[in-house]
Amino acid sequence: MEDQGLIKKTVDEHGTEDLMVVLGTPDAESAGIFAETVTIGDPAFSGPLAGVQLGLPVYHVLEPEVKEAADPQVFEDEVSLMEISLDVEAISKEVRRFREKIKQE
Amino acid sequence: MGYPVVQGASYILAHAPDLVQYGSKPRREIPKDPELLEKIQSSLRDFTAAKDYPPHQVFLGNREPEELWEMEQPWYENALQNSPRKGKWGEIFPEEEFYGWLKIADQFDLIHYTKEATEKIRAALSDHSLVEPEDLESLGEGDSEDQIKNFISQGALELYLKGDLIGCIRDGHDEDKNLTADILLENLSVKTTGFLAVKSLLENIDQKEEDIAFVINCGEEGVGDRYQRGAGNLAKAIAEMGGLENSTGADVKAFCNAPMHASVIAASLIDSGVFDHIVLVGGASMAKLGMKMQGHLENDMPIMEDVLAGTAVLFSKDDQVNPQIRLDTIGKHDVKMASSQQAILSALVDKPLQNNGLTIFDVDKYSSELHNPEITVPAGSGNVPHNNYRLIGSFAVKHGLLDVDELDEFEKKYGMPGFSPTQGHIASALPFLGFARERILKGEMTRTLFLGKGSLFLAKMTKTSDGMSFILEENSNSTQ
Numbered sequence: 001m002e003d004q005g006l007i008k009k010t011v012d013e014h015g016t017e018d019l020m021v022v023l024g025t026p027d028a029e030s031a032g033i034f035a036e037t038v039t040i041g042d043p044a045f046s047g048p049l050a051g052v053q054l055g056l057p058v059y060h061v062l063e064p065e066v067k068e069a070a071d072p073q074v075f076e077d078e079v080s081l082m083e084i085s086l087d088v089e090a091i092s093k094e095v096r097r098f099r100e101k102i103k104q105e
Numbered sequence: 106m107g108y109p110v111v112q113g114a115s116y117i118l119a120h121a122p123d124l125v126q127y128g129s130k131p132r133r134e135i136p137k138d139p140e141l142l143e144k145i146q147s148s149l150r151d152f153t154a155a156k157d158y159p160p161h162q163v164f165l166g167n168r169e170p171e172e173l174w175e176m177e178q179p180w181y182e183n184a185l186q187n188s189p190r191k192g193k194w195g196e197i198f199p200e201e202e203f204y205g206w207l208k209i210a211d212q213f214d215l216i217h218y219t220k221e222a223t224e225k226i227r228a229a230l231s232d233h234s235l236v237e238p239e240d241l242e243s244l245g246e247g248d249s250e251d252q253i254k255n256f257i258s259q260g261a262l263e264l265y266l267k268g269d270l271i272g273c274i275r276d277g278h279d280e281d282k283n284l285t286a287d288i289l290l291e292n293l294s295v296k297t298t299g300f301l302a303v304k305s306l307l308e309n310i311d312q313k314e315e316d317i318a319f320v321i322n323c324g325e326e327g328v329g330d331r332y333q334r335g336a337g338n339l340a341k342a343i344a345e346m347g348g349l350e351n352s353t354g355a356d357v358k359a360f361c362n363a364p365m366h367a368s369v370i371a372a373s374l375i376d377s378g379v380f381d382h383i384v385l386v387g388g389a390s391m392a393k394l395g396m397k398m399q400g401h402l403e404n405d406m407p408i409m410e411d412v413l414a415g416t417a418v419l420f421s422k423d424d425q426v427n428p429q430i431r432l433d434t435i436g437k438h439d440v441k442m443a444s445s446q447q448a449i450l451s452a453l454v455d456k457p458l459q460n461n462g463l464t465i466f467d468v469d470k471y472s473s474e475l476h477n478p479e480i481t482v483p484a485g486s487g488n489v490p491h492n493n494y495r496l497i498g499s500f501a502v503k504h505g506l507l508d509v510d511e512l513d514e515f516e517k518k519y520g521m522p523g524f525s526p527t528q529g530h531i532a533s534a535l536p537f538l539g540f541a542r543e544r545i546l547k548g549e550m551t552r553t554l555f556l557g558k559g560s561l562f563l564a565k566m567t568k569t570s571d572g573m574s575f576i577l578e579e580n581s582n583s584t585q
Contacts, residue, residue: 026492033485044485046134046399078445084502084509085495 004047007038011054021058022066026082028090031060035098055102060095062088107582109375110427112382112419114539115306116164117195118526119203119298119413120156121394122149123265127287128394128410145398146268150181150407152199157184160477160524161412165192166539170475170521180479181407194539195305197412201266203297205230209240210297210346215289217256218264218272223247235304248272262286281331291391292328296342298415299324299388303347306384306417317419318380320344320354323367324388325529327358343386352384361474361533362559363387364416365573368535371420372430372575383420389413390529397527400484409480414528416535425582428545434461436556436574444570446496453556453574455500465501468519468576469550472537473497474558475525494520533557538577545579552578 011019021038025031035058036043042050059066062083067075125131125145135142155161159180162168167189177183190197198206205226208216218226227244230236248256253273257263261273274293277284299322307314320340327335340354357367364387371383391413398408423429436457442448454471458464471494478488498515501507507515525532534555541553559571 026487029482030485030487044399044403078443078447081447081450081496081499081503084499085492085512 004037004042004049007054007056008048008052011056016054016056019056021056023058023060023095024079024082025060025091026086028087028094031091032094032098034058035095039098039102057102058095058099060091062086063092063095107423107425107580108429108432109372109420109422110424110429110580111538111542111577112312112421112424112427113306113310114418114535114542115195115302115309115416116166116192116536116539117298117301117305117415118155118161118164118197119301119389119415120152120197120200120411121203121294121391121413122151122155122408122411123200123268124290124294124391124413125149125395125398125408125411127262127290127391128396128398129392130398131395132287134399144402145395145408148398148402148406148408150411154181154184154407155412156190156197157186157188159183159185160479161197161526162188162192163524164194164414164526164536165197166194167192170524170537170540173522173524174517178479179406181409193543194309195302195415198301199229201226201229202233203413204264204266204271205244206297206301207293208245209243210293210300213277215277215286216264216272216274216293217248217253217261219250219253220247222266222271234308235301260286262290278330283330283334291326292339294391294413295324295326295328295339295388296346297388298413299339299343299386299417300346302388302415302417303343303349303384303386306419307347310419312382312419312421314348315351316382317344317349317352317384319371319374319383320349320352321367321371321383321385322354322356322387323363323385323530324356325358325360325363325390326388326392327356339388340386343388344384349384359571360559360561360563361530362557362571362573363530364533364535365555365557365575368418368420368430368555369432369435369573369575372432375420375422376432381422385418385420387416387530387535389415390531393528397480397484397486401480404483406483409477410527412526414526414531416531418535418538423580423582425580426546427580428542428577429580431552431576431578434458434463434576436572438558438570438572440569444568449558449570449572450493450496450500450556453558453572454497454554457574457576458554464506465497465504465519466506468552468554469544470521470537470541470553471497471519472521472534472541472553472555474523474533475521475536476523476527476532477525478523480527481523488523490520490523491516541577545577548579550579552576
């Protein structure tokens, strides 16, 4: 909820043009909830982004696009364990779904 | 003489559906939505449903944690039948009994019940094994309904039982924001549940109250006034209420990681010979009632965060019987370390094991943050213990000791399902301590690793994380 407020504040201050959201959530379900929140709006209609359609590009930290852009050593030290333990494919699929949804709109 | 031992642990619950509206989240949301209070009230569980809820029966010690994996989910729709309210480690208290203890804990005449409610509470408490005659006396006779209404008109917070107004709690000071009725209700709830956990502990172990020299409170609430916010000493207040007359105490704060810090401090004070017996206590987090209610209401579930919880542990000098805390394998998250989950778990699990010539598989069970997933998943917070176990297993994958396809099996063997209410520090690893001690004493296990983490950023003072771990191991000097 606090993150929603922070994202809204950042958008209010800097606009959406140069802004991207990188998620670190541990499963497809929560990744989907957060991806929906920063694209279509808070599905729970309870936070600062309820009814606010930001349409921000959103990625999960384990998606190939992010991995390729990251410093390999930092990725190894900080998130490689997540890559082993989490269902990267399911998470990526869920986040991509919302990315594609905003592209279509 | 070897490392200090764990002589016992207790876990209690207090069913508090009428206090859910005073949890932090409901208190903020109710004014925004005129229909919300009614929605909350119509989604509350009764005492039997809370008592028979499978994770609660595990928390109290009547079922083993792993049994939850075999039970059909959702657990709230597949409750056990006629479960006892008392378990091996403690019991679940109905709300009216909790209200009684709350009044007994109040030394400043803050809580007032009507005469009718007072009699009802007295009758409910009178046969309880923990009640002393002076406790029943301190309930008083109660106030007239007019007097209660008068207090409420002056700003006192209403107290309800099964939806009926039964009394109120008054502010502790005319101007002090730290002593308002809602904060004092939170603080008295911590004192009360902490006391109930300490008494349940002492009821179940063979150690005299007068032998306890020190109490460490690791609960999250900080008590205090305008000049020293959070600086008070709940440990000593709980020790006094629990009749630990030869004891003093102090509070240790580190958010959800406080139980780990407190355990290591307690064991170290004993190992250094300062004290022989120390009680660790953690009372409830009233602010967390209804914390994830929106996820529950959206999914047509009952409000799952309707219980307050408390825990207590007795640490003692080596008795050559009970399992010991290995003070040479403490894991800690240092300032220089990154705050990613990987960095934290490396500091708490991988490094201390490696430094002591142990592998991931030399630990029989890992007790991490044991939040009940049925509470957290619908609110988008994920299955916390499941994620932790997969991460711990991933170290073995990285070291070439395990195949990635074997992570599920690893979780089943070395982990457990979450069964603790989401009461912050309460869920942090210690709920398994009673089981671990028992299994090690029976020879079913050799060692358990307990690990906790703390979100220090919440206080806006630092962005670093926190974490600590310790190993509980069979007694190396055991004569049995």
